[in-house]
Structure formats: structure tokens, C-alpha cells
Amino acid sequence: MKFNTKTIHGGQQNTDPAFGSVMPPIYQTSTYSQTTPGGHKGFEYSRSGNPTRKALEDALASIENGNFGLAFGSGLAAIDAVLKLFKPGDEIISTNDLYGGSYRLFTKIFEGFGIKFHFVGMQDTSKIEAAITDKTKLIWVETPTNPMMNIIDVVAVSKVAKAHNVLLAVDNTFATPYLQQPLDLGADIVMHSVTKYLGGHSDLVMGALIVKDKELADKLYFIQNASGAVSGPQDSFLALRGIKTLHVRMQRHCENGKAVAHFLKDHPKVDQVYWPGFEDHPKYDIAKKQMRDFGGMVSFTTKNDSLEGAVAVVENLKVFTLAESLGGVESLAGHPASMTHASIPKEEREKTGVKDSLIRLSVGIEDIDDLLEDLKQALN
Ligand SMILES: *Cc1c(COP(=O)(O)O)cnc(C)c1O
Numbered sequence: 226m227k228f229n230t231k232t233i234h235g236g237q238q239n240t241d242p243a244f245g246s247v248m249p250p251i252y253q254t255s256t257y258s259q260t261t262p263g264g265h266k267g268f269e270y271s272r273s274g275n276p277t278r279k280a281l282e283d284a285l286a287s288i289e290n291g292n293f294g295l296a297f298g299s300g301l302a303a304i305d306a307v308l309k310l311f312k313p314g315d316e317i318i319s320t321n322d323l324y325g326g327s328y329r330l331f332t333k334i335f336e337g338f339g340i341k342f343h344f345v346g347m348q349d350t351s352k353i354e355a356a357i358t359d360k361t362k363l364i365w366v367e368t369p370t371n372p373m374m375n376i377i378d379v380v381a382v383s384k385v386a387k388a389h390n391v392l393l394a395v396d397n398t399f400a401t402p403y404l405q406q407p408l409d410l411g412a413d414i415v416m417h418s419v420t421k422y423l424g425g426h427s428d429l430v431m432g433a434l435i436v437k438d439k440e441l442a443d444k445l446y447f448i449q450n451a452s453g454a455v456s457g458p459q460d461s462f463l464a465l466r467g468i469k470t471l472h473v474r475m476q477r478h479c480e481n482g483k484a485v486a487h488f489l490k491d492h493p494k495v496d497q498v499y500w501p502g503f504e505d506h507p508k509y510d511i512a513k514k515q516m517r518d519f520g521g522m523v524s525f526t527t528k529n530d531s532l533e534g535a536v537a538v539v540e541n542l543k544v545f546t547l548a549e550s551l552g553g554v555e556s557l558a559g560h561p562a563s564m565t566h567a568s569i570p571k572e573e574r575e576k577t578g579v580k581d582s583l584i585r586l587s588v589g590i591e592d593i594d595d596l597l598e599d600l601k602q603a604l605n
Pocket of ligand 1: 326
């Protein structure tokens with residue numbers, strides 16, 4: 226089945242057995258009746274399993290070319306479940322330019338439990354090689370990175386991971402499986418903040434993990450059930466509905482993202498524009514190889530290199546909404562240094578390029594003329 230059919234039918238029953246409803250019913254229930262102790266129809270209690278969540282989890286597995294999907298109450302709950310695979314003394318190597326909440330979870334929670342993190346610039350895989358020890362258990366990759374739009378070569382990293390018998394997890398939130406499918410590139414675990422493009426309408430908070438290997442899936446399922454950070458049936462239904470239009474939304478996000486990136490690059494008040502579709506992006510060739518297109522996320526700095534300058538631009542936008550998050554149908558603008566990345570210390574942040582003047586755009590699927598007009602008036 227091709228991707229654009231999978232989003233609508235992959236892993237999904239086309240009709241429910243009870244009444245033939247085309248969309249899966251929302252099983253808003255905590256428990257299920259049993260005819261005799263243990264005599265149930267596959268579901269006992271909704272933390273352990275719920276038919277609406279199961280429908281979503283099967284769809285997630287299908288679009289990422291995995292065998293098993295698991296849905297969580299948020300993206301961070303999904304990452305939390307991955308980290309619970311490990312023990313004190315274990316080491317994890319992570320991208321240094323990553324989502325601020327992931328960094329906070331790693332350093333403020335799991336470091337306290339004795340897990341050691343190494344943050345490296347993974348554009349150069351020899352740096353990963355140098356950080357590996359016999360205690361290394363996981364490599365954590367985000368690509369494109371947030372918000373600097375660096376590209377990491379997943380195939381190259383997976384070769385390093387395999388050579389050292391280390392798991393590789395990829396946060397695929399920015400790209401979505403429409404653009405890149407990390408399991409096919411050698412990753413063991415794909416993670417999503419479903420909150421973003423998969424949900425696509427800024428109306429839910431959810432996370433997901435997708436894997437191929439049964440043994441790994443069983444361990445993660447054990448953690449999902451034992452720790453209990455599951456997604457609810459209403460939200461699972463909304464996420465399923467979102468996934469059905471993922472391919473058409475992403476196509477427009479990419480078209481509009483490209484137009485915005487080029488507009489900014491030509492604008493006299495704009496300094497740097499970060500978007501992996503530029504031929505002079507340092508990893509353009511890798512982006513072209515591992516992604517189908519370049520996505521709708523664009524970051525930039527203004528020539529007036531100041532906090533006040535960036536704040537004035539985002540405050541003057543009218544079609545773009547100043548808000549955290551990304552990946553919805555509406556265009557959003559964010560100021561990473563004071564919003565999504567405020568939990569990363571200033572000197573750490575600036576090492577990766579997150580300056581006070583950086584603005585991040587999640588380009589939505591509105592009419593491109595209105596988006597460009599809005600950027601023009603705000604920059605002026
Ligand atoms: C938002 C986000 C997360 C965290 O997901 P939540 O659903 O907000 O918990 C993780 N990684 C990336 C890249 C994100 O954008």
C-alpha cells in the first residue's frame with residue numbers, strides 16, 4: 226500500500242463490526258465486562274488497552290512502516306517510557322540541538338536517576354563514535370533539529386549504533402513519516418509528539434512510539450501499562466482523524482514553507498534563514514536523500530540582532546499566531562530563547578545557535594499570499 230493510502234486505511238479496519246461505522250467508535254470506557262474471571266473480548270481495563278487507542282496505535286505502526294505502535298499522553302511521556310528501558314550507570318548519546326523539553330527530561334529527571342547523557346553535534350558522526358563507551362545503550366536523534374534545522378544522517382548514525390550494539394531512537398516529530406521513515410533508515414524506535422503534525426489541528430497533546438522488533442515492543446508496552454501515561458479515547462480518535470489528511474497537509478506545509486524560506490532569504494532585514502531545502506544548507510544532500518521534501522519549519526534571525534528586534538517582529542504578526550507548538554494547519558511564530566528553549570541555559574543554547582534574535586516559524590496551510598504579506602508588514 227502506498228503512503229497516501231496508508232494514512233487513510235493503513236492498519237485500520239474500514240468498518241466496525243457492530244454497526245459498520247466507517248470511523249472507529251470512541252470507546253469512552255475505563256473497563257469491560259467479563260463473562261467469567263478472565264473471560265473478556267481482548268480488553269480488560271483502558272490503561273492496559275482501549276479499542277480506540279488500539280485503532281490509532283495500529284495506524285501509527287502502519288504509516289511509520291513499523292510493526293507495533295504505542296500511544297502516550299504526550300510526546301514527553303513517550304520519551305519518558307523509552308528512558309525507563311535503562312538503569313543507573315547506563316549512558317545515552319543525544320543530539321545537542323534538541324527540543325527543550327527533551328533536554329529538561331534528560332538532565333533534570335533522568336540524570337538524577339543515574340543515567341548519563343552526552344550531548345554531541347551529530348552532523349559529524351565521528352563525534353558519536355568518540356562518545357561511545359561500553360555503557361552506552363541508546364543514541365537519541367532529532368532531525369531536522371529544533372529550531373536550527375540541522376540535518377543528521379540517520380543511515381550513518383544507524384551504522385555506528387549497529388556496530389556498537391546500541392539502540393537508535395529518532396524523534397520524527399518535525400519530518401513526519403510523510404517526509405522520512407526512520408525505521409527504514411535503520412532506527413529501532415521512532416518517537417512522535419503527535420501533538421504536532423500527526424494531530425495537525427492544535428487540538429490535542431499526545432505522544433507515540435513505533436518499533437519493528439517484538440521484544441522491544443513488549444518491553445515498551447510493559448512500561449506503558451506499568452507507568453500508565455496512556456492517551457485517552459477522545460484524543461486517540463482525533464489523532465486518527467488527523468492522520469487521514471497528513472499527506473495533503475504536509476504537501477501544502479512544504480510548498481508554503483519553501484515560499485516563506487525563499488521570501489525571507491531575499492528580505493533586506495533578514496540575516497540568516499535556516500531551512501534544509503536551500504542548496505547551500507550544509508547537509509542539503511543528506512536532507513535530499515533521507516527526506517521526500519523539506520517541511521514547513523523555517524527559522525531565521527534579523528539583521529537587527531537583538532531580543533527587542535525579534536520580539537517586535539513576532540508581536541506584529543497578524544496571520545501568524547505567537548504561540549508555542551507547531552505542525553497545526555494554522556501558521557505559528559515562536560521565539561525559542563524565551564519560549565520552547567527557555568529551559569536550556571543561555572550559554573548551552575547559544576552554542577547551538579539559538580540566539581536571542583532567532584524566530585521560528587511553523588508555516589501553516591493558509592493562502593501563501595496572506596502569509597508573505599504578513600511577514601512583510603511585521604518585518605517593516
Ligand atoms: C513538542 C515536541 C516534543 C514534546 O512533545 P509533547 O507532546 O509536547 O510532550 C518532543 N520533540 C519535539 C521535536 C517536539 O516538537
